[in-house]
Amino acid sequence: MCNDDLIHHKNVTGGLGxxxxxxxxxAEISVMCAEYDPDFDWMMGYNRFFYNVTxxxxxxWFVGRCWVGELFxxxxxxxxxxxxxxxxxxxxxxxxxxPKSGSMPIIRTRREISSGHxxxxxxxxxxxxxxxxxxxxxxxxxxxxxxxxxxxPDGDSVTCRFGKxxxxxxxxxxxxxxxxxxxxxCELTYNGGGSEAMVSVAIIIEDHPDKTIYLNDGSTxxxxxxxxxxxxxxxxxxxxxxxxxDNPCNARPSFTDDTPPDGQVVTAITGVVYEMAVFAKPSxxxxxITDISFIFxxxxxxxxxxxxxxxxxxxxxxxxxxxxxxxxxxxCFIAKDSVG
Numbered sequence: 001m002c003n004d005d006l007i008h009h010k011n012v013t014g015g016l017g018x019x020x021x022x023x024x025x026x027a028e029i030s031v032m033c034a035e036y037d038p039d040f041d042w043m044m045g046y047n048r049f050f051y052n053v054t055x056x057x058x059x060x061w062f063v064g065r066c067w068v069g070e071l072f073x074x075x076x077x078x079x080x081x082x083x084x085x086x087x088x089x090x091x092x093x094x095x096x097x098x099p100k101s102g103s104m105p106i107i108r109t110r111r112e113i114s115s116g117h118x119x120x121x122x123x124x125x126x127x128x129x130x131x132x133x134x135x136x137x138x139x140x141x142x143x144x145x146x147x148x149x150x151x152x153p154d155g156d157s158v159t160c161r162f163g164k165x166x167x168x169x170x171x172x173x174x175x176x177x178x179x180x181x182x183x184x185x186c187e188l189t190y191n192g193g194g195s196e197a198m199v200s201v202a203i204i205i206e207d208h209p210d211k212t213i214y215l216n217d218g219s220t221x222x223x224x225x226x227x228x229x230x231x232x233x234x235x236x237x238x239x240x241x242x243x244x245x246d247n248p249c250n251a252r253p254s255f256t257d258d259t260p261p262d263g264q265v266v267t268a269i270t271g272v273v274y275e276m277a278v279f280a281k282p283s284x285x286x287x288x289i290t291d292i293s294f295i296f297x298x299x300x301x302x303x304x305x306x307x308x309x310x311x312x313x314x315x316x317x318x319x320x321x322x323x324x325x326x327x328x329x330x331x332c333f334i335a336k337d338s339v340g
Contacts, residue, residue, distance in 0.1 A: 002033035002043035007301075013045065017064030017078075026051050026060060035294055035302075037336075046298040056216060056223065059083040061167050068239070072197040075171030081163075081204075084232035087215035087222060089154065096215060097153040098232035099207045102295040102330045140242050142249035143192040148203065148236065150186055151328040156207035156231065160186035168235065169202035176201070176240075190240070199240045206230040251283045253335035256312055273320045280335035281312050287338045289313035297321065297329040 001013060014030035031045030051060075061081040084098045138144060150158045161183050163169030178193040179201065188201065208227050215231075216222030225231055256279040260266070268274035280289050292315045294302055300319040307313050317331070 002036035002045070006033050007035075012047070017062055019049070019060050019062055021058070021060045029062065029064070032298075034296070034298070034300070037291070037293060044295065053086060056087045057083070057085050059167075063170075067170075067172060067200060068198070070198055071172070071239075072176065072199045073172065073174045075174075075200065077170040078172075078237075079167055079170035080235040080237060081168045082232075082234055083230075085215050085223070085225070090214040090222065091209070091211070092154060094154075096231055097327070098234050099150055099152040099156070099158045099205050100328060100330055101148060101150045101205050101234060101236050102332055138190055138240055138242055139245045139247065139249060140195060141192050144190050146188045146190075148186040148188060148205070149330055149332055150205055151330060152207045153327045154207070156209055157227065158186065158205060158207050159183045160188075160203050160205050160236075163202035163204050163235070163237075168204055169237070172200035172202050172237070179240075194242055196244055197242045199242065201238055201240055203236045204233050205236060206233040247339070251339070253280050253282050253289060253337045255280050255335065268319060268321050270321050270323050270326060273318055275316060275318045276331075277314055277316050278333055278335075279308075279312050279314050282337035283339055285311060289335055289337050291336045293334050293336065295330065295332040297325055297331065299325075300331075 005011075006013070010032050012030045012032055014028065016029035016031065018025050018029055019027045027049040029047075031047045033043050033045040035045075036043040051058075059081065061079050063077070063079055065078045066076045067078055082098070084096065086095055088094065089096050148160050150160070152158050160181060162175050162181060163173055165173065176194075176199045178191050179199070180189050180191070181187065181203070182189070186205070188203070208230060209225055210227060212224060212226045214222035214224055258277065258279045260276060260278075266274075266276075278292055280292060282289050288307070288311075289305065291305065292302070292313070294300070294317060296302075296317060297319055299322065300317055303316040303318075305313055305315050313335075317333075319331075321329070
């Protein structure tokens with residue numbers, strides 16, 4: 001569905017489903033592909049649409065596609081739900097903004113990994129030792145903890161939980177017994193149990209004010225929200241493939257010290273090209289890096305992969321932020337080597 005030519009010409013792919021509210025369909029889904037992996041059959045892309053909001057609270061959900069077959073918990077219908085209270089905040093004097101997140105469609109890792117990089121017109125590069133968002137490949141018997149990358153434009157506290165109803169997660173709401181989630185730290189943990197399986201994961205990411213605020217006209221006459229209340233939420237859904245392997249749990253590509261560290265915040269200026277270099281080494285000296293995949297802001301592009309003299313591999317990312325992207329933007333990346 002995606003290739004280098006489509007990315008270069010920014011062609012739009014449609015027929016991917018639709019966004020709905022209680023009033024019915026509000027937009028058909030079409031995206032400009034930005035990244036893909038033909039080996040693991042995933043793509044990611046971007047687009048936007050405009051919707052005239054007539055109330056302070058808006059909830060919409062994505063429908064129209066089906067999960068792949070052979071899931072541990074059989075389910076087809078796919079639903080991703082978004083909610084936001086969009087009134088003016090009493091603490092900032094600005095409209096409320098929802099949290100942001102992202103993850104790589106395929107992550108191959110066998111031990112604890114971390115993630116993230118924000119940006120605001122700042123960009124937060126987030127290394128995902130190896131990462132996630134369509135399918136995460138995990139070795140059976142190797143416990144891991146996955147830090148879900150999040151950021152919030154208003155500086156609110158962010159929590160993560162499993163989806164719990166059809167609107168939030170369609171037919172994949174059942175929690176896998178060997179997974180748990182730390183809601184405050186936004187960490188998904190696999191305890192090493194179970195056997196080979198393809199498992200769906202549906203997470204809801206919520207933001208909460210650090211103190212009591214009011215939404216509407218920016219004064220105390222608005223609707224009150226405390227730190228226990230959710231101002232908005234966004235979905236994150238992916239697949240985890242539990243596979244058997246003779247490889248050690250820590251066999252994976254690594255990023256060298258020349259790569260921006262996980263969680264680093266950098267500043268990018270609108271209208272000025274920002275460039276970042278990523279360096280990776282394979283899991284063994286007789287292997288090679290075959291690709292570095294990215295979740296990056298709209299308008300970004302990556303260079304060809306280049307092998308260096310010390311068995312390291314380099315790839316550059318460029319991004320020219322637009323005025324619409326002022327605020328925090330996530331950049332995440334994963335290295336894939338010839339082991340798979």
